[in-house]
Amino acid sequence: MKQKQLTINYTxxxxxxxxxxxxxxxxxxxxxxxxxxxxxxxxxxVGAAIQLASGNIVIGSNQENSVSPVCICAERVAIxxxxxxxxxxxxxxxxxxxxxxxxxIENPVTPCGSCRQVMVExxxxxxxxxxxxxxxxxxxxxxxxxSVNDMLPFNFNEKRLQNV
Numbered sequence: 001m002k003q004k005q006l007t008i009n010y011t012x013x014x015x016x017x018x019x020x021x022x023x024x025x026x027x028x029x030x031x032x033x034x035x036x037x038x039x040x041x042x043x044x045x046v047g048a049a050i051q052l053a054s055g056n057i058v059i060g061s062n063q064e065n066s067v068s069p070v071c072i073c074a075e076r077v078a079i080x081x082x083x084x085x086x087x088x089x090x091x092x093x094x095x096x097x098x099x100x101x102x103x104x105i106e107n108p109v110t111p112c113g114s115c116r117q118v119m120v121e122x123x124x125x126x127x128x129x130x131x132x133x134x135x136x137x138x139x140x141x142x143x144x145x146x147s148v149n150d151m152l153p154f155n156f157n158e159k160r161l162q163n164v
Contacts, residue, residue, distance in 0.1 A: 008150050008153070009146065009150050010143050010146075010150060012142070012143055012144075013140075014140065015140055019142065019144075022051065023093065023132075026051050026057070026093055026094075026095040027049070027095045027142075029049035030096060030097045031097055031136075032059070033047030033048060033061045033078075034047040035061075036059070036061040037062050037074070038061070038062070039064050040064060041066065042064060042100075043101060044098065044100045044102070045061065045062065045098060045100065046073060046075075046097070047061050047074055047096070048060045048077070048078040048096045049095045050078045050081075050082045051091075051094075052086055053089055053090040053091075054086065054089050056086060056089065058078055058081050058082040059078060059081070060074045060075065062074045063077060073111070073112060073114070073115050075096060075115040075118070076118050079091070079094070079118055079119065079122050083122070090131075092131050093131055093134060094133055096108075096109065096133070096135050096136065097135075099138055104138075105139075106139060106141070107141060108137045108141060108142065109135065110135060110151070116148060116152040116155065117155060119152070120149075120155040120156070120157055124157070130148065130149075132144060132145065133145040133151060
């Protein structure tokens with residue numbers, strides 16, 4: 001038996017102004033995407049904005065349904081939107097934020113497991129080119145990850161399936 005340890009790398013910021021201008025603008029776009037959220041059941045809005053290598057920005061927001069399993073998260077809406085609209089463009093960064101009137105969000109909201117796995121697939125589609133994940137809370141606490149592997153280190157990534 002071997003006991004091992006896992007280290008996750010990320011950077012924490014406490015002020016939006018500590019980020020480079022392009023990342024500040026990406027967060028602002030994610031906040032704007034909250035306006036397109038359809039969340040009548042949870043009242044929990046999530047917005048995402050993606051910056052592509054071409055400079056294009058693509059947004060997404062969570063879309064709920066009275067049948068919970070058919071809801072879709074903002075991150076997946078944004079990633080799928082990017083890959084449909086700009087199939088050959090590379091995702092460089094994604095900013096994610098949330099809001100609700102029901103309670104104070106003190107910490108950045110992290111993507112669910114399904115969204116993290118979709119991010120893994122997006123990296124695979126980009127031939128392994130990682131992208132930055134920027135998590136933002138309304139009080140401007142920000143976490144920045146340089147790799148989806150830091151968020152989902154034991155992801156499902158069976159490359160032999162691509163040969164089927």
